[in-house]
Amino acid sequence: MTNTTGQTWNTEAYAANGRFVANLATAVVSLLTPQPGEHILDLGCGDGALTEQLAATGAILTGVDASSTMLAAARQRNLNVEQHNATALPYHQQFDAVFSNAALHWITGIEGQQAALSSIYRALRPGGRFVAEMGGHGNIAAIRAAMQAVLAPYNIDSETIAASFYPSPALYRRLLEEAGFNVQSIDLIPRPTPLPNGMESWLNTFRNGVFDRLSPPDRAQALARTIEILEPILRDHDGNWIADYVRLRFHATKNA
Numbered sequence: 001m002t003n004t005t006g007q008t009w010n011t012e013a014y015a016a017n018g019r020f021v022a023n024l025a026t027a028v029v030s031l032l033t034p035q036p037g038e039h040i041l042d043l044g045c046g047d048g049a050l051t052e053q054l055a056a057t058g059a060i061l062t063g064v065d066a067s068s069t070m071l072a073a074a075r076q077r078n079l080n081v082e083q084h085n086a087t088a089l090p091y092h093q094q095f096d097a098v099f100s101n102a103a104l105h106w107i108t109g110i111e112g113q114q115a116a117l118s119s120i121y122r123a124l125r126p127g128g129r130f131v132a133e134m135g136g137h138g139n140i141a142a143i144r145a146a147m148q149a150v151l152a153p154y155n156i157d158s159e160t161i162a163a164s165f166y167p168s169p170a171l172y173r174r175l176l177e178e179a180g181f182n183v184q185s186i187d188l189i190p191r192p193t194p195l196p197n198g199m200e201s202w203l204n205t206f207r208n209g210v211f212d213r214l215s216p217p218d219r220a221q222a223l224a225r226t227i228e229i230l231e232p233i234l235r236d237h238d239g240n241w242i243a244d245y246v247r248l249r250f251h252a253t254k255n256a
């Protein structure tokens with residue numbers, strides 16, 4: 001994906017702290033209903049955990065990601081993957097479906113989203129479908145508010161740096177329709193998400209692009225304060241951390 005955020009991907013940290021991303025994708029995979037023999041592009045395939053599951057249905061998968069580190073991990077699974085930016089895919093009317101899970105929100109700004117949607121539209125054959133899930137309006141609101149408050153004294157505007165795109169259904173429907181898609185369904189779904197290794201691991205994995213701007217001592221202090229603010233909100237009485245994820249899930253089609 002387009003990355004102007006400084007966010008980096010460590011495959012081991014992702015496997016330990018981000019595997020839930022693929023594991024919680026059952027609903028969007030059901031919406032895709034992959035069929036044996038059809039050609040599917042998995043946009044933002046990461047380390048290929050979900051691409052591999054989709055390929056097991058008999059569909060023919062091509063994975064695309066911008067991260068060479070993640071693609072190296074995907075190749076270990078014997079997947080067919082290519083390094084491209086979502087805003088400039090080189091494909092023309094060759095996929096029956098484009099699928100994407102937890103990747104589109106990394107594309108920065110409306111213009112980036114418009115470029116990606118045009119690129120995806122071009123990649124689909126007439127009648128093809130685009131089925132995806134991404135962060136939606138209000139996603140990880142408590143985490144973002146805590147980071148804004150903690151990092152402001154360091155002159156860090158974490159919302160601007162993280163630059164995540166979490167649209168409402170109304171906005172994303174408009175962008176999809178402007179790109180030429182017919183929207184079959186689009187829903188905003190709150191999905192409280194247990195974090196297997198707690199908040200510190202999550203912040204280190206998914207928000208390193210923000211925290212890495214600090215010196216090591218400031219980083220440790222800011223991280224600790226963010227966790228302290230979030231604890232009464234996102235940690236339950238048994239000590240489990242549950243992040244305030246909100247998903248935007250949709251199914252759109254290209255005219256036949």
Ligand code: BEZ
Nearest residue numbers: 102134135139140206245
């Ligand atoms: C998400 O899938 O909503 C997400 C992923 C990484 C960081 C923040 C949000």
